[in-house]
Amino acid sequence: MLVVQKYGGSSVADADRIRRVAGRVADVRKAGHDVVVVVSAMGDTTDELISLMNEVTDCPREREMDMLLSTGEQVSIALLAMAVFELGLPVISLTGPQVGILTDDTHTKARIIDIQPNRLRSELAAGKVIVVAGFQGVNAANDITTLGRGGSDTSAVALAAALSADLCEIYTDVDGVYTADPRLVPDAKKLPYILYDEMLELAHLGAVVLHPRAVECAKLYGIPVHVRSSFNLNLGTIVREAGETERPNVVTGVAHDLNVARIAIFDVYDRPGVAHHIFEELAGAGVNVDMIVQSAMRDGINDIAFTVSKTEVKKAVAVIDRIKEDVGSGGFAADDDVAKVSVVGAGMISHPGVAAHVFGALADTGINIEMISTSEIGISCLVKASEALRAVRALHDRFRPPAGGE
């Protein structure tokens, strides 16, 4: 069996933890399996590099940020390879460029285009454990790129896909995927299984346990992903496809995202191309827009509101300020005192009453809904930040997602 394992920064935060990870890797290898291990930068390394960077410059070039930050994972792989070797196993560390993780040119949030498995295959054939630097790749110009936050998850799943691995294990500091954040909702339960689409929806909605791109990639290639803790031996949550006869949960989990801000543009022309212009300009500035709502037309003018992550408010406001005359806007407002709460379940597509239950649960708790958006398997509501916790608990109480499925 070929297993790809990924260990996050907290799992390799110091020498002791690195040795512990080496022990886990060795156990799998000694059981006769081939192992490819993907690691992140140790603990706070990335933050330390960023603060060093901030001492040097206010506006770093993104190519050079990737050059800088990719050293964090390189340190981890060297040390982990040493620790695995110390346990008597043949082992080799490889950087993203050495593996041949080819990405596009979008420095600091590159996408993986292709993985050349030749070197991986020959090192595996030589009986070696392979330790790969997560989060990084190389573009066609031979420049180092990084995949953005959570990129190591994507590295691991993409490697599993390229090698047709039997299993991909994502080791993290939580036990798996819960029906809600257990720190907020004491009776949240760990899910033994979750469907790709549900995990994707949860990941997009703010559940940080697995990066959305990693889930997309796992779904595309049908790689089962086991999300579990590196600090114990408990089974975690397996992210997978639905079985043929399986009836999906109406609601699998409740998610929340505090990193949200709303921007509303008032009184824009009600005319073809206006929304296109606004969101094209935002995309051009690299702003990721999440929810979008356009109000009903009154007298030939509209209000358009959308949400972005808190960190992108400044960029978004600059864009809107620049183009507001083009779209005839009478003004705009930004509000970052909001949060998004969501329910997710692949079964809700065949249960039309779910939205009403969501709105009912929030209304019964006295929580005002500021914005609504829906997908085939999720319903999200924007609420005041101060009410997020109550909203999550109310939704979890109402739906009591059945951990373990039917």
Add this chain to the structure above:
Amino acid sequence: MLVVQKYGGSSVADADRIRRVAGRVADVRKAGHDVVVVVSAMGDTTDELISLMNEVTDCPREREMDMLLSTGEQVSIALLAMAVFELGLPVISLTGPQVGILTDDTHTKARIIDIQPNRLRSELAAGKVIVVAGFQGVNAANDITTLGRGGSDTSAVALAAALSADLCEIYTDVDGVYTADPRLVPDAKKLPYILYDEMLELAHLGAVVLHPRAVECAKLYGIPVHVRSSFNLNLGTIVREAGETERPNVVTGVAHDLNVARIAIFDVYDRPGVAHHIFEELAGAGVNVDMIVQSAMRDGINDIAFTVSKTEVKKAVAVIDRIKEDVGSGGFAADDDVAKVSVVGAGMISHPGVAAHVFGALADTGINIEMISTSEIGISCLVKASEALRAVRALHDRFRPPAGGE
């Protein structure tokens, strides 16, 4: 003009110093010259990585050490490139592998075999300042290698050679090459020029200002190397070939090396192949032997003594202990309470009396000589460590090397 500059770890030890180096680089670029900058790891980075490594393992694999240590320079080049960009100049950082600094497979002390100048030339043609990671390269298997202590000097000179640079400047924390270590000999003078061969001899003899391999490479390709301080604008010392009509100094400088230990093997067979066997075994164990003396034969047996660096005593002793029976030895002794003092001058080859003057100066100061070795342009004596300082001063007083040549 194309200038290659190299800045050592102390020159880029923090954000302020990195910005200062960026300023120097910018000045050269703005004066219309092309610039390739080679940098070492920041200040204590390498030592910090090594202590982290020691927490993980006692016997690190050398390939993984190179993987680990090469991150230090990668951090430096990213930050320096950011600082240069902040000054408004187009700039790009490149790792050793990206430059195409091809080395052999000797991890932790690899030798440069070839440099592919394609990427360098195209980035220079695009008007960019290039910031290159010193100390590192890549072997034919695409694995990262490092060049060993002082390797960044070699990187710089090799790059200057590959690009046919007009000048190679080595910025360091001293003002240039002195007639003796100015911390020990107050009236030591800075040399405006020194010949390649003299510099090579001094470097081998313990003057740490420039790495011997860098000097060899500069000599081979005829690259003039300007050794100077990054903390002031003073001219330093130019290492170059002798002019056609130039008469070299009899003695250019006095060097000393405290990192020396002597190992003596007593009563070995006086038989062909014995010395070969000893030194082949030492070489096989990676021990670099410096001075070698074989005493006159008595009754078919010999004493053989040699020196190694203090850090290699343990390795050397293990080898000798293992092979002592093969060579018939009655025992051996190691002594690390010694130092080497040397005089160097390209002119001594035509002045046969120099050795006598060296021995005389030491004798007059009451210093016992424990071992002697000579080359065409240098004479070295092993003395007690506690007498090294007096020996250096006595030799400098005797020869008063004329800074500035004729």
